[in-house]
Amino acid sequence: MRSSAYGLNGLHPELEALLRRGDPLAGQFLEALQITQADVRQRKDQWNAADSLTGLQVLDHGVRLAETVQTLIPERAPHTSYFTDLELDGRFPFTCPVVEWAGTHPADVEIKRVKAWLHPRRNPANPQTVVKWRLDLLRIVKVGGVLQKRQIFCAPIADPVYAPVVGSAEGLVTFDYSIAPVLARPRPKQYGRPGMLEQLAAIFFAVPAPATLLVFTGLDKDGAPATNIGLGYDNTVPSVPTNGNILSSRKFVAPAAGAGAGFLPLFEPGTHGDDGAGPGTPRLIIEYGTYANDDISFSQVGNRISFDAIPSSPVRFHGQCRPGE
Numbered sequence: 001m002r003s004s005a006y007g008l009n010g011l012h013p014e015l016e017a018l019l020r021r022g023d024p025l026a027g028q029f030l031e032a033l034q035i036t037q038a039d040v041r042q043r044k045d046q047w048n049a050a051d052s053l054t055g056l057q058v059l060d061h062g063v064r065l066a067e068t069v070q071t072l073i074p075e076r077a078p079h080t081s082y083f084t085d086l087e088l089d090g091r092f093p094f095t096c097p098v099v100e101w102a103g104t105h106p107a108d109v110e111i112k113r114v115k116a117w118l119h120p121r122r123n124p125a126n127p128q129t130v131v132k133w134r135l136d137l138l139r140i141v142k143v144g145g146v147l148q149k150r151q152i153f154c155a156p157i158a159d160p161v162y163a164p165v166v167g168s169a170e171g172l173v174t175f176d177y178s179i180a181p182v183l184a185r186p187r188p189k190q191y192g193r194p195g196m197l198e199q200l201a202a203i204f205f206a207v208p209a210p211a212t213l214l215v216f217t218g219l220d221k222d223g224a225p226a227t228n229i230g231l232g233y234d235n236t237v238p239s240v241p242t243n244g245n246i247l248s249s250r251k252f253v254a255p256a257a258g259a260g261a262g263f264l265p266l267f268e269p270g271t272h273g274d275d276g277a278g279p280g281t282p283r284l285i286i287e288y289g290t291y292a293n294d295d296i297s298f299s300q301v302g303n304r305i306s307f308d309a310i311p312s313s314p315v316r317f318h319g320q321c322r323p324g325e
Helices: 013-019 197-203
Strands: 056-059 062-065 068-073 081-084 094-100 113-119 132-144 151-156 161-164 171-176 211-219 230-234 239-242 245-253 272-277 284-290
Touching (some): 068 245, 113 211, 132 171
Antiparallel strands (some): 056 062, 068 284, 081 230, 094 211, 094 245, 113 171, 113 284, 132 161, 132 211, 151 272, 245 272
């Protein structure tokens, strides 16, 4: 049914806006499509034939805007101590970096890379056991727990990312969310502020804001927690602000068991138990990418988009965008 209240396309304005998104919730289903002529730009060599590729990046499967890497969280250097293997074994208790996203970056800002100062062999007198590093990014969903230690309810914002260990020297290790097998970059602000804001404000540094835990783990050849490893941090400052965002560390313990009378719970256990502020500011860097609008032209002799004959029906230009690009 068409009605002037539903616009020229006969759609409710909110539905039309959803369908016009770059990642629409619905697609067009064709009963029949006859292509009489086509000139396709799909392969890498076809895109390379453009007039200019300035501001663009050609991939094996297409082309996209060139990315300029910017810093979200700068490196706090030098480090004065290490979180040890007891903090990097993926088990409670542990201490990990925390970022409070209280800055002015948009809600859809994406993390491209995380670089952390990791040591694969802290004590040279002991053997090196770590063969790869793992990074898990967790968002704080809400903060609760009044009768016990505050309970942190967390959920992942991305699949784990791994980085190989090369040599035995300490240094910055890169966890890259812009390459395979990662399908989409994490967006730490897209879920908004956690619940129980008054509890959040009581334990963190910034006004209530989205918060991300960065949980680093060292793994040995069997996939078990490695030993004799470390993550650098500066124990002279508890936190470092950058453009409103705040980097710090936090200690976590196993969540407390629920307690109640009958079916009325007095306490809801979280995924993590809060154990207070960490000993300092971790040495790491978080980067993101920015883009500038651009176009691509095929206007020279030999590279123009053309047909064998003048089309007798309307010409349709069609493009495809892969998820995360």
